[in-house]
Amino acid sequence: MVEIYVRQNNVDQALRALKKKLQNEGVLREMKARKHYEKPSEKRVREKAEGVRRARKLARKRAQLEGLIPSKKRAPRPGAPRPGNR
Numbered sequence: 768m769v770e771i772y773v774r775q776n777n778v779d780q781a782l783r784a785l786k787k788k789l790q791n792e793g794v795l796r797e798m799k800a801r802k803h804y805e806k807p808s809e810k811r812v813r814e815k816a817e818g819v820r821r822a823r824k825l826a827r828k829r830a831q832l833e834g835l836i837p838s839k840k841r842a843p844r845p846g847a848p849r850p851g852n853r
Contacts, residue, residue, distance in 0.1 A: 769788050773781040831838040
């Protein structure tokens, strides 16, 4: 059971929190999946592809931790304070 409390009549904030909780629990993905029938063969192919994607991501992370490949550095957000400049 998911509970969201509305504080100070701020419904927009409560709605954002609800959407975030539903997404983290996978409810939205399951609803989309149940909207249309998926053949068992298509399900197997999809699940196998998801597993391959997960394995590649894990291997890439391990290689970055071991220093075999450089880790990607993100560009700073526009307007974000820069280190050293005050």
